[in-house]
Amino acid sequence: MGERIRTLRKQRKMTLEALAGDQLTKGMLSLIENNKANPSMESLSYIAERLGVETSELLEETNRQELQEVLKTAEQLLTVDFEVLTDEHEQVLALLGPYVEKLTASYEAARIYDIYGRSLYYEKKDGWRTYLEKAADIYDQMNITRRLATVGIFLAMVEFNEHDYKNSLSILLENRSEIEARNGFFDPLTRLDFDYYEAILHYAVGNAEDAIRIMNEGIEFSKEKKVFYHIDHLYRLATFHAMMNEDVESMEYYERKLLLYGEFADDEEVVFFTKYGKIHYLTTYQHAYSEASDLLDEYLSDYDANNSDTSYILMEKGKVSYGLGKYEEALSWFGQVTIADYIHHPFDLSIFYEKDAYAALCHLALGNKTEALRSIDIAVSNISDMPRTPYKDFIMETYELIHKE
Structure with a gap:
């Protein structure tokens, strides 16, 4: 504590006499700074007031300014997109580790616990839930x-990542209900966070009607409040839902909305999602492989060469080749x-x-019936626990066809 008082005094360019004022002697203050005397709470409050800090900051093993600097560094480490993270979580654990057992209740402490707990989870280390x-x-x-x-949503998505979709939805709904009951309302960003994650989780458990309702409510709320947070994700959901139901009019409507948003926000990923969506619709739902092939060539000529072989595009290349x-x-x-580690829906x-x-189907066409049976059995095994979609229907129909052959 004495060292913290001395550091703060010097930061403020105060002499011992100036800090001692008329309620302490220079000698007593020197003893306190050298940890040779313990001040009374009255004296400590007086010192804190003259230093312009809270008394609790002098009592903490780590002062708030230091915590703020450490927290700022940790948050900067995690500004990298999740898909391109390398050892950032390890760096965060090394940075915050010396502090997590010395904290008292404060906003900085909460953020450090939050970030530290998440980093433990991503590094597959024990104890992450305690810190959250x-x-x-x-x-x-x-x-x-x-x-x-955000902590409640994270805990829900942990279960989602384990493919326990029902438990994930239950945790999210419980968290949303508790916060809403206590506060009566959400700020717009929190409301849209809950709407987005609730919609994708309803879809994950097969509650399409609830998913559509929540998704549409989120879109309307976003437009009403003119807060376009998550709007691109909500439009993607809406586009995908319309596609699966072959509602071409709605699909094209949401594609236009996405394209306008992507151009306005200068978001290349959103713009290319609309192009990918068209290719996917042509191969999967229209079986228009020649047209899809032309669009795929156009897509690959426009898209960053480093990203042109993502698994989504490889799937479309494979379907086009099969169809031709x-x-x-x-x-x-x-x-x-x-399938990337972060793909769970x-x-x-x-x-x-x-x-x-x-x-x-390719093996069947080539006369490799044994390989055809092996491949379709893998597909059925993987899809068996998934909710019904056109993709699951296709796999099951292919299973019937190949076993019939």
Whole structure:
């Protein structure tokens, strides 16, 4: 404590006499700074007032200014897009580790607990939930609703990542209900966070009607409040839902909305999603492989070459080759498809699980019946726990066809 008082005094360019004022002697203050005397609470409050800090900051093992600097560094480390993270979480753990056992209740402490707990989770280390619970308790006590909501959403998505979609939805709904009951309302960003995640989780468990309702409510709320947070994700959901129901008018409407948003926000990813969506619709729902091939060539000529071989595009390349009767080439494309560790939604997984069904059809066309049976059995095994979608229907129909053959 004495060292903290001395550091703060010097930062403020105060002499011992200036800090001592008329209530302490220079000698007593010197003893306090050298940890040779303990001030009374009255004297400590007096010192804190003259230094312009809270008394609690002098009592903490780590002062607030230091915590703010450490927190700023940790947050900067995690500004990298999740898909391109390398060892940032390890760096965060090394940075925050010395502080997490020395904290008292404050906003900075809550954020450190929050970030530290998430980093432990991503590094697959034990104890992450304890720190998130500590963070949530402080957010709750300080009535910081948005941060409290993000912890609840994170805990729900942990279950989502384990493919326990029902439990994930249950946790999210419970968290939303508790916060709403206590506060009576959400700020717009928190409301849109809940709408977005609730919609995707309803879809994940097969509650399409609830998903559509929540999704539309989120879109209307976003337009009403002119807060376009998550609007691109909500439009993507809406586009995908319209596509699966082959509602071409709605699909094209939301594609136009996405394109306008992407051009306005200069968001290349959103713009290319609309192009990918058209290719996917042509291959999967229209079986217009020649037209899809032309669009795919256009897509690849426009898109960043470093991103042109993502698994989504490899799937479309494989389907185009299959549809054009280039079965060996199609098998080559499907063989390169990998499912990224961050892909967990049943819709995305179902799209990728189709690769084995298409591979089975290619093998069948080439006369490799044993390989056809092996591939389709893999597809069925993967898709069995997924909710019903056109992708699951296609896999099951292919299964019937191949086993009949």
